[in-house]
Amino acid sequence: MTSVPIRKRAAIALVGYGVLALFGLAYSLLKRSNHALTTTQQLILSGVAVAPLVLALLWEHLKGVKVGQVEITWNEVTPPLEFELSSQIQDLEASVTVALSEAIRAAVGNNQLKLLAINLRSAPYWWSTRLYLLAALAEEYTYIERLVVVEQDAARVFVGMAAPAGMRKALAKRFPDLERVFRQLQQSVFNWPDFASQAENIINQWSNQPLFASDAQGAAALVPEKAVRQLTTSANLKEWLPRALEAESRQWSGEKPSLSLYAKILSCTVPYVPLLNGQRLEKVVNRGELAAKLASSVVS
16 A cells, blocks of 8 residues: 655645635634524535635546536526516516516515526617616515526527626616615515515506606706616616626536536636526526535535
């Protein structure tokens, strides 16, 4: 049996202690944060934070493992894309419809719903006012983590994605009156019995209540929503969200998951990685979930 040199053993131990130190640092930061996480959730997120480093250290050995032994099904790491809520909000003309009410209630309180898709379509269709409303509602009343923007209808050409808070902040900076109106409406429904009812009432008022606009002299005036909206294209969305819009992606032509593809996904810097076939969005991978499952497979 070949003995391992003392220096090599020391280097391995040093790296191991380094991983433990990073784990401890991540756990400490989570403990000090204001997020209401349980101890178990904090430990899991700390493990996810160091998982890419563990994979990098073990990568040479991992390549020697049969793919079938560490294969992860897409369903385990690709949250479904929900389109219904966004399209119902954009299409709303008067009071909340039954379909929209059902979509709201399906989204509010559903901690499994992480991705909401927005299709800009082939011709200008989305209003800037409704984009802001959707982002604000997603941030305030749901567990949605990314708004995924595509265009050209069924072609689903990927434009980018943004956290609801990031999109809302950027749009509020561009259209400050929208944030003011939303806050006022939110105050008016504060005592409503549940979040779904609050969200419904905000949408009702938003589509019927005049919004603020500035005239040529800079004075604020109340005007209908259609008078302040801007029809949205991918070009002006990128202009409005210069830092909030995440465009990083990886190519995938439908082949079976492999270690090579896993490595490409893990090399991304965004938490959710779009898989594109050309320009078409096929799936969105939860990078942290993938790293955790790969690390678990290696340990097993």
